[in-house]
Amino acid sequence: MTFTSRTPRVAAARKLQRRRDRDQSGRFLAEGPQAVREALAAGVVVELFATDDAAERYADLIAHAEVVSLVSDDGLAALAETVQPQGLVAVCEQVDVPLKEALGKKPRLVAVVAEVRDPGNAGTILRTADAAGAGAVVFAGDAVDPYNGKCVRASAGSLFHVDVVRSPLDVVTPLREAGLQVLATSGYGADDLDTLADDGVLAAPTAWLFGSEAHGLPPALLDAADRQVRVPIYGGAESLNLAAAAAVCLYASARAQR
Amino acid sequence: MTFTSRTPRVAAARKLQRRRDRDQSGRFLAEGPQAVREALAAGVVVELFATDDAAERYADLIAHAEVVSLVSDDGLAALAETVQPQGLVAVCEQVDVPLKEALGKKPRLVAVVAEVRDPGNAGTILRTADAAGAGAVVFAGDAVDPYNGKCVRASAGSLFHVDVVRSPLDVVTPLREAGLQVLATSGYGADDLDTLADDGVLAAPTAWLFGSEAHGLPPALLDAADRQVRVPIYGGAESLNLAAAAAVCLYASARAQR
Numbered sequence: 001m002t003f004t005s006r007t008p009r010v011a012a013a014r015k016l017q018r019r020r021d022r023d024q025s026g027r028f029l030a031e032g033p034q035a036v037r038e039a040l041a042a043g044v045v046v047e048l049f050a051t052d053d054a055a056e057r058y059a060d061l062i063a064h065a066e067v068v069s070l071v072s073d074d075g076l077a078a079l080a081e082t083v084q085p086q087g088l089v090a091v092c093e094q095v096d097v098p099l100k101e102a103l104g105k106k107p108r109l110v111a112v113v114a115e116v117r118d119p120g121n122a123g124t125i126l127r128t129a130d131a132a133g134a135g136a137v138v139f140a141g142d143a144v145d146p147y148n149g150k151c152v153r154a155s156a157g158s159l160f161h162v163d164v165v166r167s168p169l170d171v172v173t174p175l176r177e178a179g180l181q182v183l184a185t186s187g188y189g190a191d192d193l194d195t196l197a198d199d200g201v202l203a204a205p206t207a208w209l210f211g212s213e214a215h216g217l218p219p220a221l222l223d224a225a226d227r228q229v230r231v232p233i234y235g236g237a238e239s240l241n242l243a244a245a246a247a248v249c250l251y252a253s254a255r256a257q258r
Numbered sequence: 259m260t261f262t263s264r265t266p267r268v269a270a271a272r273k274l275q276r277r278r279d280r281d282q283s284g285r286f287l288a289e290g291p292q293a294v295r296e297a298l299a300a301g302v303v304v305e306l307f308a309t310d311d312a313a314e315r316y317a318d319l320i321a322h323a324e325v326v327s328l329v330s331d332d333g334l335a336a337l338a339e340t341v342q343p344q345g346l347v348a349v350c351e352q353v354d355v356p357l358k359e360a361l362g363k364k365p366r367l368v369a370v371v372a373e374v375r376d377p378g379n380a381g382t383i384l385r386t387a388d389a390a391g392a393g394a395v396v397f398a399g400d401a402v403d404p405y406n407g408k409c410v411r412a413s414a415g416s417l418f419h420v421d422v423v424r425s426p427l428d429v430v431t432p433l434r435e436a437g438l439q440v441l442a443t444s445g446y447g448a449d450d451l452d453t454l455a456d457d458g459v460l461a462a463p464t465a466w467l468f469g470s471e472a473h474g475l476p477p478a479l480l481d482a483a484d485r486q487v488r489v490p491i492y493g494g495a496e497s498l499n500l501a502a503a504a505a506v507c508l509y510a511s512a513r514a515q516r
Binding site (some may be wrong): 240243 | 384385386390392416455489494505512513
């Protein structure tokens with residue numbers, strides 16, 4: 001039996017494109033073979049929807065899913081947010097953990113996206129933090145939902161590799177109590193990233209705080225942090241794009257912590 | 259007199275949203291106060307369209323434009339590609355220079371986007387290269403048009419700060435002849451970025467080659483380069499997003515060249 005966009009199970013899964021339904025159900029959608037593979041490896045796939053073609057092409061993935069439902073092209077199009085999901089969409093259990101649990105593992109590198117509302121930026125920072133060896137990424141305050149489809153796609157699977165945390169905005173005290181120095185990024189920060197690297201400051205376990213591109217970090221977080229750090233600007237640009245600045249900071253830490 | 263979307267001058271300017279018309283006319287559109295300010299400073303504004311409100315709010319910009327045309331909200335909406343252009347769109351002369359001219363200034367840091375087709379990625383790399391102190395950014399081969407509206411916006415004004423070059427794909431020889439070592443980025447590169455930094459290699463004048471996120475660099479460019487360099491991955495991610503990888507590489511050079 002092949003489901004269509006009007007089959008109740010498909011219509012119900014489609015609702016997970018909305019935050020309210022994700023929050024209520026504790027589930028979300030992952031689309032495309034890469035994300036589905038990572039979700040299966042993480043053991044969080046509740047149901048895998050696949051077209052006939054995809055079921056054949058990705059037989060290895062199908063074999064690892066407990067519940068597989070074949071869908072028509074139209075059914076898949078209803079579930080997918082991209083034009084090329086390559087025939088696969090999985091309903092997954094949400095994977096985030098409490099802050100206490102993530103910090104209990106004593107990560108040496110943590111990224112905090114505080115009130116970052118752009119899902120592409122947040123997902124890219126999640127991917128970059130994972131690449132730089134971070135143990136946890138904290139979505140703090142009124143940040144984008146980490147299970148937003150665009151964020152999931154921008155994370156390119158990293159949502160399943162690091163501890164993702166959703167937390168209120170006042171994260172500085174618990175981060176510090178977990179032995180992390182807390183570095184807030186700001187275009188007007190008193191400390192220059194390259195100078196901190198020269199002085200050996202970045203070798204210590206570190207949590208980086210990143211604010212929204214439009215507003216930066218909330219003053220309360222800037223004030224609570226151990227340092228306010230700016231990425232040096234060597235040319236005529238006024239600033240860096242948020243995800244680029246995060247990449248430079250996280251990799252400066254990764255290099256210092258080797 | 260206030261122009262509307264049907265005024266021939268507005269309709270003609272609107273055509274610059276299309277590459278063919280940009281290529282034929284040698285002009286492009288810049289929207290919003292930041293881009294317009296930079297374009298005016300660069301002396302390339304041919305005509306500035308402004309709503310009544312914007313003409314009042316940005317009187318300093320209006321005063322510096324030789325030709326100002328007031329447009330209705332509907333006329334501005336026709337010219338703008340974003341929902342919030344803040345009432346300003348400028349027709350500008352294209353600013354790119356020949357490769358020979360850019361290299362004649364002996365830049366110590368150059369970024370090449372080779373066949374990068376995503377305008378957001380290309381514009382972000384342009385902005386990051388500017389911030390890192392690069393003298394030139396080369397759009398090589400079948401790369402996105404640097405005057406694509408999304409690229410212009412992602413560059414956040416950097417289009418007007420560095421030498422932008424459009425060139426065929428075979429850039430390695432002229433770059434090397436200008437005294438630059440040519441480093442090609444590749445997820446499979448034999449050289450690790452952090453090791454090159456440790457060994458002092460990055461202090462030399464450098465041109466970085468970045469390929470498309472989907473296909474990487476063309477084999478001919480990888481082979482022609484002096485080294486193939488990978489950004490180290492310390493965690494579970496397979497790779498970095500293109501613009502994030504470029505930020506890490508360009509800032510590693512900037513730091514080494516201080």
